Amino acid sequence: MSSVQRSLPVQVTKMNLRTTVLLISLxxxxxxxxxxxxxxxxxKHAAAVLGIDFLDDEEIELMLPxxxxxxxxxxSIASADIPNGLSPALVFSPVLRPDQLPADTSVTAPAFPxxxxxxxxLLTGYEWMxxxxxxxxxxxxxxxxxxxxxxxxxxxxxxxxxxxxxITLTEERALEKADAMDAELAAGTYRGYLHGIPYGAKDLLAxxxxxxxxxxxxxxxxxxxxxxxxxxxLDAAGAVLCAKLSMGALAWGDVWYGEMTxxxxxxxxxxxxxxxxxxxxxxxxxxxxxxxxxxxxxxxSPSTVCGTTGLRPTFGRVSRHGAMALSWSMDKIGPITRSAxxxxxxxxxxxxxxxRDGHAIPAGFQYSLPLDIPAPRRIGYLKASFGGDYDFAxxxxxxxxxxxxxxxxxxxxxxxxxxEIGFILSVEAAAAFETLSRSGDDDLLTRQMRNAWPxxxxxxxxxxxxxxxxxxxxxxxxxxxxxxxxxxxxxxxxVNPSWNSSSLFITNMTGQPSITVPNGMYDGTPTSITxxxxxxxxxxxxxxxxxxxxxxxxxxxxxxxx
Numbered sequence: 281m282s283s284v285q286r287s288l289p290v291q292v293t294k295m296n297l298r299t300t301v302l303l304i305s306l307x308x309x310x311x312x313x314x315x316x317x318x319x320x321x322x323x324k325h326a327a328a329v330l331g332i333d334f335l336d337d338e339e340i341e342l343m344l345p346x347x348x349x350x351x352x353x354x355x356s357i358a359s360a361d362i363p364n365g366l367s368p369a370l371v372f373s374p375v376l377r378p379d380q381l382p383a384d385t386s387v388t389a390p391a392f393p394x395x396x397x398x399x400x401x402l403l404t405g406y407e408w409m410x411x412x413x414x415x416x417x418x419x420x421x422x423x424x425x426x427x428x429x430x431x432x433x434x435x436x437x438x439x440x441x442x443x444x445x446x447i448t449l450t451e452e453r454a455l456e457k458a459d460a461m462d463a464e465l466a467a468g469t470y471r472g473y474l475h476g477i478p479y480g481a482k483d484l485l486a487x488x489x490x491x492x493x494x495x496x497x498x499x500x501x502x503x504x505x506x507x508x509x510x511x512x513x514l515d516a517a518g519a520v521l522c523a524k525l526s527m528g529a530l531a532w533g534d535v536w537y538g539e540m541t542x543x544x545x546x547x548x549x550x551x552x553x554x555x556x557x558x559x560x561x562x563x564x565x566x567x568x569x570x571x572x573x574x575x576x577x578x579x580x581s582p583s584t585v586c587g588t589t590g591l592r593p594t595f596g597r598v599s600r601h602g603a604m605a606l607s608w609s610m611d612k613i614g615p616i617t618r619s620a621x622x623x624x625x626x627x628x629x630x631x632x633x634x635x636r637d638g639h640a641i642p643a644g645f646q647y648s649l650p651l652d653i654p655a656p657r658r659i660g661y662l663k664a665s666f667g668g669d670y671d672f673a674x675x676x677x678x679x680x681x682x683x684x685x686x687x688x689x690x691x692x693x694x695x696x697x698x699x700e701i702g703f704i705l706s707v708e709a710a711a712a713f714e715t716l717s718r719s720g721d722d723d724l725l726t727r728q729m730r731n732a733w734p735x736x737x738x739x740x741x742x743x744x745x746x747x748x749x750x751x752x753x754x755x756x757x758x759x760x761x762x763x764x765x766x767x768x769x770x771x772x773x774x775v776n777p778s779w780n781s782s783s784l785f786i787t788n789m790t791g792q793p794s795i796t797v798p799n800g801m802y803d804g805t806p807t808s809i810t811x812x813x814x815x816x817x818x819x820x821x822x823x824x825x826x827x828x829x830x831x832x833x834x835x836x837x838x839x840x841x842x
Contacts, residue, residue: 318347330744364605364712367638372609372752374595374791375641376759380815385644389628391472393419406431407565408838411622412649414568415473418465425465425476429458429520432478435566436523439842442547443564444539445557447483448490448524454478457520464518473625475518480570482558483524484531484604485613487511494604495536495554496529497724498716508602509634510571510613517629525557525570529725530713530733531578531606537726543585544839545805552585554578558616559586564842569617569626573603575610576705576788580796580810583616584778587798587806589825589835590616591623594816595791596641598627599634607708608639609752610788619835620795620825621649627818643816650826659683659811659824660693660765660774665781675800675807676777679828683775686831688824693769696761698782701751701789703743709733710740717741759790772820778810787812795821798834806837 323340327333335343375381393416406414406428417423433451440446461476486492486504493499511521526541528534534541534556541556543549544564551560555572559582562570572579574592583590591614598613605611615626624647631645666676684690713733716722722734729735766772776783778796787794792812799809809828813821829835 318344318351320344323347329742332744358714358718362715365602367605367608368711371639372595372791373639373641374759374815376763380763381641382643382645382816384646385633385642386646387628387631387644388646389472389625390647390649392470393473405565407435407842408618408836409568410618411473411477411568411625412619414477415475418476419470421465425458425461425478425520426455428476429454429478429522432567433522435564436480436561439564439566443542443544443551443560443566445526445541445551445560445564445566446480446523447493447495447526447536447538447557450487450490450521450523453487453489454520454522457515461518461520471516471518472629474514474629476520477518477569478520478522478567479514479626480523480525480558480561480567481508481511481521482527482555482570482572484527484573485511485524485571486602487521487524490524492524492604493537494530495527497537497726498721500537504602506602509599509636510630511602513599513630513632514571514626519629522567523561525561527558528553528556528578529727530709531573531575531604532733533727534582535726543805544842545585545587547841549585549805552581555582555590555616559583559588559590562586562588562616562618564839566842569615569622571613571626571630572616573611573613574788575607575612576702577784579612579614579616580778580784580794580808583796584808585805587808587834587837587839588616589618589620589623589798589829590614590796591620591627591818591822592794592796593627593631593818594641594643594793596639597643597645597793597816597818598630599632599637599640601634601636601640605712607705607712609708610705612791620797620822620829623795623825624649624818624822645818647819647822650823653687653823653827657688658691658769658771659688660769660771661690662695662774662776662781662783663692664694665777665783668780670777670780671802672777672780672800672807675802676780676809679775679799679809679832682828682831686827690775691769691771693765693771693774695765695782695786696758698786698789699751699754699758701754701758702785703740704748704751704755704789706736706740707743707748710737713737755789758786762786762790762792766814772817773811773813773824775824776810776812778808783810783812791815793818793821795825797825797829798837799828799832800834801837806834 533553534550558570563586628647
């Protein structure tokens with residue numbers, strides 16, 4: 281007790297004692313009121329919802345105090361300020377063994393494009409030229425980055441009212457960057473194939489000075505004062521960011537707060553999702569390439585219906601720092617382009633390891649432009665999935681014939697059975713957006729139905745933590761089983777229907793890379809085929825896809841209206 285307290289009159293000290301006791305009593309009462317009393321009947325009802333059938337009455341009574349303590353902890357966690365970018369301490373890696381990691385962790389790409397004949401730009405419009413072709417024009421001073429940038433900005437402005445694929449134009453940034461790239465080239469500095477090449481980024485990637493809306497009304501005015509790692513790396517490669525492109529709200533579908541993003545081949549239809557704007561813009565010739573993301577089909581699906589080439593890299597190869605988190609153990613960032621060769625050039629620019637992504641893997645990538653392939657070379661194919669009558673069957677059958685004609689040996693394989701673990705994505709997404717659910721602002725999202733995020737987030741809160749852990753144990757077994765398929769069949773790549781197989785689900789769970797390329801037309805819109813590879817096998821995937829594109833030319837078909 282201090283000297284001041286010792287000098288107080290006795291009656292004041294007694295009064296303070298009574299006040300202290302009263303305050304303590306009041307605090308205990310408030311704490312008791314704040315603690316939710318859990319009843320046995322409530323536990324029985326909750327157990328039925330959660331599928332728990334091993335509790336008797338005595339066991340339930342014994343649990344009640346622990347459940348009340350858990351509820352208090354849950355409330356405490358829910359009130360914490362946890363930013364979307366903070367990843368869990370539990371880190372997923374697709375790597376089962378050290379020998380699956382590349383020995384070389386450097387990142388390299390071809391340095392200089394070939395010399396092109398004069399007048400090359402006149403053979404086709406800039407809008408349908410590949411990154412390779414445009415790079416040749418820039419390097420050989422047949423067009424400036426400023427000219428290209430203004431050209432594609434004008435196409436974005438002209439056609440976005442039809443396609444609804446742009447959320448924000450980054451015009452000021454783009455023109456400043458283009459001028460800088462032209463100045464560097466004039467001074468003798470060339471950064472590589474992406475030097476001065478315009479592109480667009482899905483609007484879940486932060487870009488300093490511009491909104492990053494995640495396609496969702498609650499975040500419509502959100503700005504993030506940084507460049508995402510992928511944007512940083514493309515900037516370093518000399519690429520020119522022209523637009524933040526539309527995405528399904530919080531990365532689901534093609535519906536965002538602005539309108540449904542349209543398919544350039546059939547503008548009354550959507551472009552699928554969630555990398556909706558990225559695929560639509562590239563397919564319509566509004567940009568030479570764009571960046572998309574995939575958690576469970578968001579590169580494969582829009583690339584299929586829009587007729588673009590979509591490369592989904594190995595999980596962990598491309599940093600997600602500065603990107604909206606949906607599922608920390610499943611999100612992947614990759615390029616959407618006109619050709620497989622271009623996809624490799626873009627991947628080589630964004631494959632630098634970044635420890636700011638807690639799940640990133642220092643894998644590197646040494647990209648070589650595909651040459652004539654040695655033949656025969658073995659490719660697995662899912663014979664059972666290619667059978668039967670489905671929408672893309674004719675296109676897919678022709679693809680298998682083309683691969684054999686090229687010189688590939690097709691080896692029949694079967695994928696392991698997929699366990700019922702899809703709720704892993706739902707649980708992680710619900711955690712990423714728990715604040716949105718609890719605030720009630722999820723009511724502002726455009727899509728309000730059972731098969732949409734607001735309902736999925738709410739339902740995921742009823743998944744037991746034990747079930748989430750068990751699902752991830754089965755996920756590891758799935759990784760082991762798929763690795764065995766590659767090893768036992770002595771293949772680096774297999775070919776599968778983009779939609780008519782379990783491969784899309786399985787490989788998004790295991791982290792394999794894939795590349796999806798156009799292979800025909802059905803009911804007025806493109807069809808696609810997908811090649812899937814071993815972990816970090818993107819070079820082999822690109823080589824197979826490029827050989828197929830050289831033999832078929834489906835990648836050179838473009839929507840006539842644009």
